[in-house]
Amino acid sequence: MESLLLTVWHEVASHEPIAPRLERLRGALRLQVPIRRLQLFQLQDEHRLTQVACTVEGSTNGTPATLEIPGVGEWCGTGDMLDLRGVGRSSSMERAFAALHDGVALICPLRIQNQPVGVLLVVPESRSGFAPKQREWLEALALPMAVILERHLEARKRDALERAVRADQQALDQGLGGRTDDGRIVGAEGDLRPVMERVMLVADADLSVLLLGETGSGKEVIARAIHEGSRRCGAPFVRVNCGAIPAELIDSELFGHERGSFTGAVSRRQGWFERADGGTLFLDEIGELTHAAQVRLLRVLQEGVIQRVGGHDTVPVDVRIVAATHRDLAAMVAVGSFREDLWYRVAGFPIHIPPLRHRPNDLPALAEHMAWRSAQRLGLPLVLPTAEDLRLLAAYEWPGNVRELAAVFDRAVVLGQGKRLALTSALGQSLPGGNMVAPRPTESGPGAGGQTFPTLEQVQRAHIEAALVRTRGRISGPAGAANLLGLNPNTLRSKMRKLKVRRAVLAIMERDSAW
Template sequence: MQKNDFFRSVTKIICSTLNMQKAITDLNQFLEKELPVDTISFEIYDDEKQILHNIISMYKGKQRLIPDLIISDEIHEDFMISAKDEQMLFEYIPNSRDQEISKQVSKRITTEVFSGMICYLRIEGEFVGAAAVTRDRPYAFTEEEIDLLSSLSEPLTIALVNALRFDELKAVKDQLQDDNKFLQRELAKKAGETIIGAHSGLKATMDMLTQVAGTDVPVMLLGETGVGKEVLANALHRMSPRRDKPFITVNCGAIPEALVDSVLFGYEKGAFTGATQQRKGRFERACGGTLFLDEIGELPLDAQVRLLRVLQEKKIERVGGDVEIPVDARIVTATHRDLRKLVEEGKFREDLWFRLSTFPVEIPPLRERLTDIPMLLAHFLKTCSERLGIPQPPVTAEGIDNLHAYSWPGNVREMHNIIERQLILGQGKVLTFSSLNEPSETNTTTYPLVEVAPAETASAATRLPPVDTGNTFPTLDEVMRLYIEKTLAHCNGKIEGTDGAAQLLGINPSTLRHRMRKLNIAFGKKH
């Protein structure tokens, strides 16, 4: 065989697979037809430890294990002279008894004598190892065979590099999978601890989630703000066959309208100013797992149309792209708003409502599951005390009664916040929660939206007047609208910048404008 044909054939064999064993097995079969050899082996050399480590070795068509070889200082020095000489690509050893290192190699492979070709393998000029092709007798190769084997250095180096990098990537992948499984177990354990009342006040809810968990049917979680919709969505994901895949959360009310498509569907490089690289959206990131769309009622109508199309066709297009990408994500939605009323008002698409509400699950408010309060109290006292570094205080019987008597308009989230606040203020003192049921200025709750100064010294901008709604408790939207209007009046209608309403409220200006549009609050600076 001509040298060029031999080189092309060997390169094709070696570069056709990332599996080192298959590459060497196929190479051995090829060489058996062209110029039979007894041994083909790959060695990695550890320069610091002076150890020759065998990666793979084929002897007469079968793989065999060869122990590591520790090189003496004297032999190491001579060996590295050849190994570091970039001009020396290969070395022919006619008789292994003529060199000290080859004598030691003979002992390691239990062969009295051999002859063969040693190819020095270098990556970007740095010596990393050697490959050997040998026969079990001295002076066994002809000049023509030596010439053919001299062309092996380059393709064998490629094989070694591919094998090393493939093994590294596989090791990283295996480690990531192990880490992911560990984190999933830890998250499941942690989340499982926070579903307080799964066997009492939330039993009916958990039973429904258990029934639907094994399907891909869209689930809509309905309930007031603070009842724990995201926690239950995560629980549904963990109970499903998709538990080992991603659980991705999107708060539809927190996305500026102009960015909805980019967040949900991703974008291509150059799609708009600032799009310096391709970015996957939430649908792609949730592929194989669960996508939780919280506050779905806040999604703009235009985005609702595109979401409906994705749910029907199971495909998306990134912003700035024209390629349809298949997606497979189980959809779970949540809202505290009355979507039926929004549909009647034309603010939510009826066809999307039907698509998402295939399996609605109502989550009861805390005031309807008072039996869970002692368990929630114990849980929050423990977790908040540990996080804050405050000794866990006792709670009086009166304190338990006060917790039961309170109406909990903010549900479990409010209870968590109140307990955390009382821990900070009390610093380990006995808790009575006596302030919970004291009458307040708004006749709603003693914990206003923003912590304010005492009533007699508070400014008009931070003090809310009573809300006349005819109900004992105003809706959250009514309180929010009034609060935003009072803040705007104080700021003379200014939204952005220093002394603007957004800065005073501690939110992004675009988020404030979005809420103002939703609550029908007029824009414009007052003069």
């Protein structure tokens, strides 16, 4: 057994994907315990298992599967191995596990220091099941398999975090039109100059800053500029979207948790406060926090310490807070939906970021940078905006601000294919006065002056797109495009399919991103 266990623990130390390691373990056990299938499940919560890997007769199958088994978390934490025989299942847990395998199998709970992490299903080659000695081999396998699963889950979390950081950095580098290639903020010497003057005033003062502005106006870019101009610039800058965290997870996300503090907490996790220690924590959309979360956040800001979920010790943190919201926090304080004492904590130095429609002098520079950014990112030739393009952009209200401008230029570059900026089609919106934006002239189209006359299908498509832009992609309901167009929602959907209108593309300007 010693040599076999050495082989098993060697696989524990491996950094390869989990499916081929599972297959090698099946092969290593084959002489002592003939196994047809190994299936590994992660314990998601008290009643759910999610498949992590499965190997069957020499092939791997990573198809994910989630199983609902009432009480599986409690059984996994305290129960013994289950022997499924296909008939005569005596316990409710045995009957529930029949969903995994309706034949002869062993179900092994996986625990680390008495904390449940998952389940291993083992199917023998023989329908007679496992001999007592073979069961001993499999019981010895439970701990290393639990460690393999735990390390796999930790590696997956690290990979997800690294991908998020890379995506976040890529969004910052691209700037969504807000930063040039050398890191300058577009408009810093123009209509955004008063904002940048306030940024320079407060950057090194270590005060809490509250950024106020509409969605997409560039609050994260300004928050990063504050961080980069401060003495904390060499420490982490961590962004948290408060509106995207479920209320039941807010404590774990912000303050971290200890291993075993709840089902699925297979290891200690640092929260965002600890990750930002010594640096800046950007609390985006702070107005979306629940009242209970506001109370806990206030305590941390007042005392400078956190306590992980399930922990007993306090952890000191040195974090500068930059908060942002598009909501009227003062009005929320007045009606009691935002705590007045928290307001005083986060609003040490408020900065209002103007919407794009109030930055007309910045629009030409932003448009030129957008054209360059989109062409470079999409791998198409650079076409700069013309005077006509700038007039078209200036006539639009830009409800989505710089984020919307970025999305429009991406579409315009793709539609123009390096020959022109198809801004009229990309906007898909009626200009003030009710005149529909017509398609741009082509070099070789029929008609007077070489211009093409839009077909009825093009006009219908543009009109539907305009309605979808105005309703932020919503089709049905009082605020939907169907109501705006005087159509039945099903009729509108049919027309969208026929005209190849892509609602997701039009709604992209409203997605959460770095802006």
